Amino acid sequence: IGQTVRYYKTTTSTNEVAKDLARQGITEGAIIITEEQSKGRGRLGRTWQCPPRTGLCFSVVLFPRANPMEVPQFTMLAAVAVVKALYRTLGLRAQVKWPNDVYIEGLKICGILAEMAAEADRVKYVVLGIGLNVNQSKEDLVCFGNTATSLRVQLGRTLLRSQILKVLLEELDNLYTLWQQEGFLPLKGLWRDNALWIGNKVQVSGLNSNYQGTMEGIDDGGALLLRLYDGTIKTFYSGEVSLRPA
Ligand code: ATP
Ligand code: BTN
Structure with a gap:
């Protein structure tokens, strides 16, 4: 390169x-x-x-x-x-x-x-x-x-x-x-x-959505994994959303 x-x-x-x-x-x-x-x-x-x-x-x-x-x-x-x-x-x-x-x-x-x-x-x-x-x-x-x-x-x-x-x-x-x-x-x-906020409370927002939970990390493809307060894990793809501390 x-x-x-x-x-x-x-x-x-x-x-x-x-x-x-x-x-x-x-x-x-x-x-x-x-x-x-x-x-x-x-x-x-x-x-x-x-x-x-x-x-x-x-x-x-x-x-x-x-x-x-x-x-x-x-x-x-x-x-x-x-x-x-x-x-x-x-x-x-x-x-x-x-x-x-x-x-x-x-x-x-x-x-x-x-x-x-x-x-x-x-x-x-x-x-x-x-x-x-x-x-x-x-x-x-x-x-x-x-x-x-x-x-x-x-x-x-x-x-x-x-x-x-x-x-x-x-x-x-x-x-x-x-x-x-x-x-x-x-x-x-x-x-x-080297990742920011793993294990911390974060907010993931898209155009029409807003989720809060704990940042678990990323999956094998690089998508974001969020543990919601009910314990389930939700996956987010990078085209759609922004991540910030909650
Ligand atoms: P997210 O990536 O979580 O959606 P973000 O604010 O980092 O949020 P990006 O699209 O990644 O958004 O980056 C573009 C934003 O970066 C711009 O809206 C502006 O606020 C900011 N920005 C632009 N130029 C610079 C710069 N030279 N240094 C730091 N920030 C910049
Ligand atoms: C972002 O923070 O959303 C990404 C910014 C990427 C900026 C670089 S500067 C070189 C290249 N040319 C562009 O117009 N954008 C990227």
Whole structure:
């Protein structure tokens, strides 16, 4: 991963560019990286905002032998890779938040957006977009209320984004190879070891639904397991819902 790099000073969204290039058959593992996005996107139509040259904003093109149901696993794979890279490069302890974020000290530092195309239940490509807050100042983050942080805010100094990128690409490569060889099971373990709120009271909300219970963990496919107060377990898939503390 990262053998082929397409760099843009500015672009709409690296996920959009990556999907175009995936359709055109760019090599697997290519990354599309930019200093500035005019249409950075998050999940569920939300926006991703990052001042020019402050964060790491990039997308990886993958051609996995997978079915569409498995695609959320790549989001979780990327989240684990971010946690590992932050620990290896900076000694920081971050946590994964189901389904697609990385948190440090209760604040969001990274968001991941996996998109795909499929045909007849086979995935044609997956685009894995990663936005990591690196050198944003406190002022850059006030627009998110008290919900976001950056590596600079955590550590009190600016960082070289290229160093973090290099290690992050290595971790993504290692975990993608692991997925190809052994499937999601070992990743499920790694994810769980670093997960936020397991055993805690949480709330899972969708468009027309709202459930409270105890977060049990994830199932063998990566879906969220919630123990309701009557003791039954309910399963949630990542396309539909948001998770927060209750
Ligand atoms: P959930 O993932 O649980 O549904 P979320 O608020 O994390 O909730 P996402 O869709 O994952 O939602 O992320 C998009 C949201 O992230 C945006 O609505 C915005 O509030 C926030 N956001 C946008 N840019 C950044 C950033 N650079 N750092 C932190 N948060 C950001
Ligand atoms: C989220 O938190 O919901 C996901 C945010 C994903 C942001 C990254 S930045 C690189 C790539 N391009 C995008 O437009 N989004 C992803």
